[in-house]
Amino acid sequence: MSPDSLTPGSVRSADEVNDQIRALWRRAGGTLSAQERAEYELLVVEWAAAIRGEVVEAA
Numbered sequence: 001m002s003p004d005s006l007t008p009g010s011v012r013s014a015d016e017v018n019d020q021i022r023a024l025w026r027r028a029g030g031t032l033s034a035q036e037r038a039e040y041e042l043l044v045v046e047w048a049a050a051i052r053g054e055v056v057e058a059a
Helices: 014-028 034-051
Strands: none
Touching: 014 034
């Protein structure tokens, strides 16, 4: 998944986003490329909003 494929204002649960974060780290083998780092940063923002019960627009 690329950062461009994140849906603006997506309403995923924190668990769903956390699963994606974990999958990203597994695919990357523990070292993120620049593109993966950008994806990770967007996922962390989405996860933080989800645990607060908010919806954010992906950058």
